[in-house]
Amino acid sequence: MPQRLSILKQVYPILLILILLAGCTSGGGVVVEKGDTVFVHYVGKLENGKVFDTNIQDVAENPVVEKTDTFNKHTVYTPLKFTVGAGEVIEGFDDAVIGMKEGETKEVTIPPENGYEWREDLTQVGQRVAVLDKVESVTFHDLTKATGLTEFVVGTVVPWREWKAEIVAVSDETVVLKSIVNTSTINTEVGSFDIVVDTGTITETFTPKEGAEIKTHTGKGKLSIINDTHFLIDFNPPLAGKTLVFDITVDTVEKAQA
Numbered sequence: 001m002p003q004r005l006s007i008l009k010q011v012y013p014i015l016l017i018l019i020l021l022a023g024c025t026s027g028g029g030v031v032v033e034k035g036d037t038v039f040v041h042y043v044g045k046l047e048n049g050k051v052f053d054t055n056i057q058d059v060a061e062n063p064v065v066e067k068t069d070t071f072n073k074h075t076v077y078t079p080l081k082f083t084v085g086a087g088e089v090i091e092g093f094d095d096a097v098i099g100m101k102e103g104e105t106k107e108v109t110i111p112p113e114n115g116y117e118w119r120e121d122l123t124q125v126g127q128r129v130a131v132l133d134k135v136e137s138v139t140f141h142d143l144t145k146a147t148g149l150t151e152f153v154v155g156t157v158v159p160w161r162e163w164k165a166e167i168v169a170v171s172d173e174t175v176v177l178k179s180i181v182n183t184s185t186i187n188t189e190v191g192s193f194d195i196v197v198d199t200g201t202i203t204e205t206f207t208p209k210e211g212a213e214i215k216t217h218t219g220k221g222k223l224s225i226i227n228d229t230h231f232l233i234d235f236n237p238p239l240a241g242k243t244l245v246f247d248i249t250v251d252t253v254e255k256a257q258a
Contacts, residue, residue, distance in 0.1 A: 029102040079252070090110065090116065092114030093246060096110070107247050115244050122240075127230060143177075160179065165179045193206055221233040
């Protein structure tokens with residue numbers, strides 16, 4: 001009996017080691033844990049199945065695979081490398097690889113709160129209707145910024161707003177402009193401007209083209225109509241507020257150093 005107990009004492013430590021190892025491998029593959037460095041291939045899709053990003057060249061260059069309007073091919077197709085839990089990728093992607101093993105592929109659905117949330121602070125609200133003076137005073141700085149001109153001469157016609165204006169007076173720091181415009185509708189790439197000219201004022205009503213891109217000092221944004229009086233410029237990234245679907249394949253796992 002004592003000899004058998006001695007054997008069991010030797011067996012238990014071996015079993016313990018095997019159990020611990022089982023936490024790092026599964027079916028012969030190394031299991032991903034927080035702190036590990038992983039190399040993965042992925043295909044990112046929207047809920048409608050359109051691909052918005054991938055580091056798999058065959059998918060990126062396959063004309064049969066539907067892509068989003070914002071899809072861009074990579075210059076070089078290599079596995080994505082990141083440290084799990086370090087915040088180097090979106091939260092939902094980070095969490096998805098934990099528990100996966102080398103060579104495993106799985107599909108994961110990531111809601112906006114774990115991907116790219118839509119943020120109200122990345123938007124601006126503008127007024128659709130503006131009443132402007134037909135004759136107005138403008139600083140040299142503002143007119144140079146709008147026209148690119150640095151010299152201003154009375155009688156010169158310059159581009160101004162969505163129309164033209166004549167310089168009628170020049171002082172030390174300002175230029176007086178008289179708009180040259182009639183009641184009309186002006187169409188542009190970002191929308192249309194309905195112009196109504198009265199004796200001393202110009203009423204301008206802007207109807208933005210839904211989804212049109214506009215460049216501002218804040219950056220590039222997309223336009224949309226809120227109501228009859230206001231419109232929205234949205235500076236959120238294209239994936240903000242969208243549910244994302246990823247096909248993820250773990251190629252290699254480098255275990256974290258103890």
